[in-house]
Amino acid sequence: MNKPQAKQVLAQHGKSFYWASLFLGANLADRAARLYQFCRFVDDLADGDLPDRLDSLEDIRAGLDDPNHPAVSQIPELNAFVSLANEANIPLRAASELLDGMLRDQHPTALTTEIELLRYCHAVAGTVGLMMCRVLDCQNSRADAFAIDLGVAMQLTNIARDVLEDAHMQRRYLPADWLPANWADSELSPTTIACAANDCHLPVASAINHLLELAERYYASALTGINLLPWRSRYAIIVALCIYRQIGRQLQRNGLQWWRGRTVVSQWRKIILSLASLIHLVPREVPAHDEGLHSALQGLAGVERN
Numbered sequence: 001m002n003k004p005q006a007k008q009v010l011a012q013h014g015k016s017f018y019w020a021s022l023f024l025g026a027n028l029a030d031r032a033a034r035l036y037q038f039c040r041f042v043d044d045l046a047d048g049d050l051p052d053r054l055d056s057l058e059d060i061r062a063g064l065d066d067p068n069h070p071a072v073s074q075i076p077e078l079n080a081f082v083s084l085a086n087e088a089n090i091p092l093r094a095a096s097e098l099l100d101g102m103l104r105d106q107h108p109t110a111l112t113t114e115i116e117l118l119r120y121c122h123a124v125a126g127t128v129g130l131m132m133c134r135v136l137d138c139q140n141s142r143a144d145a146f147a148i149d150l151g152v153a154m155q156l157t158n159i160a161r162d163v164l165e166d167a168h169m170q171r172r173y174l175p176a177d178w179l180p181a182n183w184a185d186s187e188l189s190p191t192t193i194a195c196a197a198n199d200c201h202l203p204v205a206s207a208i209n210h211l212l213e214l215a216e217r218y219y220a221s222a223l224t225g226i227n228l229l230p231w232r233s234r235y236a237i238i239v240a241l242c243i244y245r246q247i248g249r250q251l252q253r254n255g256l257q258w259w260r261g262r263t264v265v266s267q268w269r270k271i272i273l274s275l276a277s278l279i280h281l282v283p284r285e286v287p288a289h290d291e292g293l294h295s296a297l298q299g300l301a302g303v304e305r306n
Contacts, residue, residue, distance in 0.1 A: 024136075024236045031088060031135045038081035039098065039128055046102035047169065054106050061099040064092050090134045094127040094301040101127075109171040110189060114214075117156075117175050118296040122148065122303075125155035130302040136233040144302045145289040146225025150241060152293075153218035157248045160211045163204060163258045167193035174207040196259040205256035212248040219245050221293055227286050238277045243270055 024032060042060060045053050056075075063071035063078050072079055085092055101123030111117050129151030133143050159166070159173045166173060167190040176185035180203050192200055222241060226234055243265055251263045265273075297303045 034084045035135050041077040042102050046105050064096045088134045090131045094130045097123050097301050098127045112176045115296040121152040121155040122297050122300050125151035140228045143228035146222050149218040150222035153215045154244045156211050156215035160208045178207045178210050238280045239274050242273045242277045
């Protein structure tokens, strides 16, 4: 896929990210769009209804492990990503773990613990933060941990926003051990959530609130690490962070009414948040990363074992 097509995919499917990319400059915006295009391609494949999607995802996974695999030349989107990875020094291990997350989504999902949730968030989004660091030419290895935190925070927000949609695909990312004591795991299955009956409004809303409170910890960490990014890309990432964070805040302000569908941030609100984001450009010393945020992620891409 060429660069104009990549930008078109970003503009159509990733409106918040597209808005933020406008502050990157042409070259970095092109590279960011190409990364998004690949991530969107595998995400759409994982969520689609093609009969051979599992085989396709496994072929892409194999191509990431072995650049000489036939899939690299046969799948244009994979070929384009491998070229980008070579250009930007993207760790293919991160992309492989992204595919692991997509492959997991091919089966009905009902998570049990917070650790499972965080490791899933790392697979499908923390890895993207890690790859984005390379795309943005960040040379400071300390930035990786904070970039992973931003990806995890955004994915927690995604899950909070998309509870109903995910339930219709037989996925419940809300951990069973967050459910109220009077609700058994089987009683709050994806099928139950998809029906959005009145009696499950409150327990699901409570779990969503827990999601958003957890996301706040990761957003706060990501924001403290912003100054490790190159100056040219710093503002765009701040804007993306603030807009995505706003989704969760609006969801909370509207009473966590998840059964009413997806929460979106309006264009005028994006403009206001972009202006307000300027305050975060003030240079600050970056503290050591909070290792506790990655205690559940040990051994995964970009996370050192303690």
